[in-house]
Amino acid sequence: MVTVAEKMRAKQALTGAEAVAHAMRQIEPHVVAAYPITPQTPIVEYFAQFVADGLVKTEMIPVESEHSAMSAVVGAAASGARAMTATSANGLALMHEVVYITASMRLPVVMPVVNRALSGPINIHCDHSDSMAERDSGWIQLYAENNQEAYELTILAVRLAESEEVRLPVMVCLDGFILSHGVEPVEIYPDDQVKNFVGEAKPYYPLLDTSHPVTYGPIDLYDYYFEHKRQQIEGMKGAKRLFPAIAQEFEKAFGKRYDFVERYRTDDADCVIVALGSTNSTIKYAVDWMREEGQKVGLLKLWTFRPFPKEEIRKALDGKKAVVVLDRAASFGAEAPLYEAVKSSLYNAAHRPAMGSYIYGLGGRDIRPEDIRKAADNALKGELNADEQMYLGLRE
């Protein structure tokens, strides 16, 4: 009989959802509490089948809402169990208060977020408004370019979350439908290799240890809240410090090297494009296309949005002629979130590049290489205006 592990050793054609479900299967958390929401649903469905078939011993709680999903995960994680959930868009919005609470309790939860536009109007397709709305929540945010990365980052996230210097929850973001439902070749690593990498859960102050009773979730008055928040900031600093070491360990185990950013043909680039998520694949294609024509374009892809890699961005972009930032989310009344953050990173740069902000792809609006070329062309022609909001693919 062929085991699941043996079947999976070669590259398989998998959707992002199935790949992430396999990561969860291999991590084998003690508890999963999840509520279905398009386009996250297949993750929960695959995992539920693994549970029903006894491939994992995980106790699965079919909660009645996302708010309860994160609440049950908090209860389980505080008890000393490894607990996971997954969601999208309005599900993430519904659990918003508990998302903050999870981070404040320093619970090392890992949650795949299948990026989908927040209502209204209701839209089931991809954009980053859902995870952008959680950027202040205290969660680490990792963005996957493709299904392989979604699978790998979920595994890496467990180690990052549970590290002593960190103890913060992690959301692994993968674009809705594009990655979650799109089929790509994915290599699933052997079960025991993944299990060795994630290791045993290290509970801190577990509730279930009744011989050392602890209180979780007290009320803070003005004399302690600030100090507790400062501790969370320190945890994020720990994540920034520790990520390279964990990425190095991941490379040793599986051969793939992660970092805060990926530089693609940026060394001699005149114009660098910055983006998050699956669009980076399209941008790489556009970069190659423009390079063939002699245009010096490059891509700076961000893997981590929280902690935000200020120094790495400054190092990569300082001295470049032009930078265009592509945002798949808007921040109404202000500059687009990724643009704002990148621009701010360049405040202390010796030679600040010209910059342009491009919002694209809201509600699943398709982004094509031609659209990306338009932004790069603006940059190369010196037409960028750092204060003007531009759009790609919008019917203006």
Add this chain to the structure above:
Amino acid sequence: MAAKRWKEIPIGGTITEAGNAKEFKTGSWRVMRPIHDKNKCTSCMLCWLYCPDQAILQTQGHMDGINYDYCKGCGLCSSVCPAKAIEMKAETEFLE
């Protein structure tokens, strides 16, 4: 206790010293003080059962008295006592 700095407290807002509220003596809240009359008391344990602040002292079902460190002076003990063995007096009578 003096307020601690951010590096001096456990992360996550977790309180690791179980039951340390005992350091907070709520007896200072009192406006009325229960006075226990050992002669009338039958150690029925109703006052002990109902005290919201567990300020009734008893040993193996025998009433010992009131724990004035925590007694808030609500008077429930006096109210439920069938033997009228607890009388509520103004706290001002006991000011030193």
Add this chain to the structure above:
Amino acid sequence: MPITMKELALEFDKKNPGITQGHRLCPGCGAPITAKFVLMVAKHLGYDPLVGVATGCLEVSTTIYPYTAWSIPYIHNAFENVSATVSGVETASRALKKWGKIPQDKRHAFIAFGGDGGTYDIGLQSLSGAVERGHNFLYVLYDNEGYMNTGNQRSGSTPPGAQTTTAPVGKVIPGKPQLKKNIVEIIAAHENVYAATVSLSDPVDFFNKVEKGLNFQGPAFLAAISPCVRFWRVPESDTVKIARLAVESNYWPLYEVEKGVYRVTRKPKSFKPVEEFLKSQGRFRPLLSRPDADKIVGELQAYVDARWERLLALEEATKDKPIRK
């Protein structure tokens, strides 16, 4: 063998039940008495209790950082999700037992405390979900009939005519017009559950129902009337007296529903008029001084009487007929 007060007095003369002194609940508050009763029974039965508490009086007043009045494991998450949180704790214990991290014979008791706000209103969804999923936990509602921690706002549990800040008795409107939501019926309708009313005034009945709830295989729900001395406007010493009056006037009948089988556990020969219960508390004074007071009180009395008849009929109709063996 019913648990007696004497047994508990002998066991807990020096042993702490799980909630300590030094909490900052009001003098005379019914909530810490409720918590104490539940935890004493749990420990007496040999359980190791863990508690989750919803945001409210009990939670806030017992855990002002850096102090905690809980000598047992405790978690507070948010207002509406104590049932979901305790679902997670209970599930984690089953998972960790499966993994061999916790000994199989470890007897935890998973207890959730919620006020009426966190139970009838904002917490109803997560409570219903947890009960439907069949988690093995005990939910104890300490019902003080309003959002008391924040100053007496009305809840789905507030009786008609009670003075609250968000449904005040005014010149035109005589306070909350709606009846008190019947939470025990709602939970009992989840079929595979134990649900009961309890009162501080009847301790043996209280202990008995805590025992039944803890030993029940599946979710159990206790609704405990918990007078709020502050906002029911009663003397601090009268908590138990008011709870007793609630039972004696049929305002708070004592009964249990076990997998659909109704049992009325206290059947007085006669009831005091519900008006006596209303008159005992200052929160009803604005109502009672209105010209239409008699009409409103009469409606409440009629409801209380009809509810009693219905309870007796249900007891008769469901006798020995559990919805599931």
